Amino acid sequence: xxxxxxxxxxxxxxxxxxxxxxxxxxxxxxxxxxxxxxxxxxxxxxxxxxxxxxxxxxxxxxxxxxxxxxxxxxxxxxxxxxxxxxxxxxxxxxxxxxxxxxxxxxxxxxxx
Amino acid sequence: xxxxxxxxxxxxxxxxxxxxxxxxxxxxxxxxxxxxxxxxxxxxxxxxxxxxxxxxxxxxxxxxxxxxxxxxxxxxxxxxxxxxxxxxxxxxxxxxxxxxxxxxxxxxxxxx
Numbered sequence: 001x002x003x004x005x006x007x008x009x010x011x012x013x014x015x016x017x018x019x020x021x022x023x024x025x026x027x028x029x030x031x032x033x034x035x036x037x038x039x040x041x042x043x044x045x046x047x048x049x050x051x052x053x054x055x056x057x058x059x060x061x062x063x064x065x066x067x068x069x070x071x072x073x074x075x076x077x078x079x080x081x082x083x084x085x086x087x088x089x090x091x092x093x094x095x096x097x098x099x100x101x102x103x104x105x106x107x108x109x110x111x112x
Numbered sequence: 113x114x115x116x117x118x119x120x121x122x123x124x125x126x127x128x129x130x131x132x133x134x135x136x137x138x139x140x141x142x143x144x145x146x147x148x149x150x151x152x153x154x155x156x157x158x159x160x161x162x163x164x165x166x167x168x169x170x171x172x173x174x175x176x177x178x179x180x181x182x183x184x185x186x187x188x189x190x191x192x193x194x195x196x197x198x199x200x201x202x203x204x205x206x207x208x209x210x211x212x213x214x215x216x217x218x219x220x221x222x223x224x
Contacts (some may be wrong), residue, residue: 004155031210033212035214041216042214042215042216042217043156043201043214043216043217045211045212045213045214048210048211050210055210056211091155091156093155093156095210097210099144099146099161099163099205100158100161101148101156101158101212103155103156103157104155105153105154105155106154106155
């Protein structure tokens with residue numbers, strides 16, 4: 001298995017632009033998580049899905065952020081409009097519902 | 113709410129030194145506890161876990177014991193190597209859902 005695949009690895013954009021981050025979870029995993037990592041706040045859970053349904057989005061910072069999971073093999077995290085304070089590493093992780101999370105390599109987002 | 117608190121870094125040790133990274137948690141019920149490791153430029157990887165009180169998780173020479181009485185899950189290794197240089201995250205998984213909560217991470221650098 002190729003593991004959790006995230007794209008792009010790096011994204012540099014200007015303030016006000018729309019940003020879309022993509023994630024392909026491991027096949028057969030029922031849970032998908034989006035995390036944001038910053039030096040100041042560490043690793044924050046943004047949202048997670050179970051069987052493609054959003055279960056808890058209380059960590060989404062504001063309405064500029066949205067996430068979708070149209071099918072079991074794909075999820076997106078969108079920021080519109082982006083702001084410099086959104087600069088962070090965004091991780092996607094999937095889980096078969098047991099005790100272990102499998103993380104992607106992350107997307108390094110820089111908003112100028 | 114549920115949370116994890118771990119010792120702040122960075123930690124710098126000489127090769128073959130003893131390592132302890134403290135972690136305490138707050139949770140309702142009986143969570144599962146984890147240590148994840150993040151190498152530069154990569155996503156987090158599971159290092160070890162414990163699912164009930166007094167369980168000891170171990171992997172690659174690292175150990176941690178689930179102490180319910182002190183709500184702790186300290187990470188230890190008897191003799192660190194340069195290759196252990198990474199960021200270590202303590203985490204818990206609630207028993208009422210599939211949410212994972214992470215500590216802020218402790219950066220470890222091992223010098224030859």
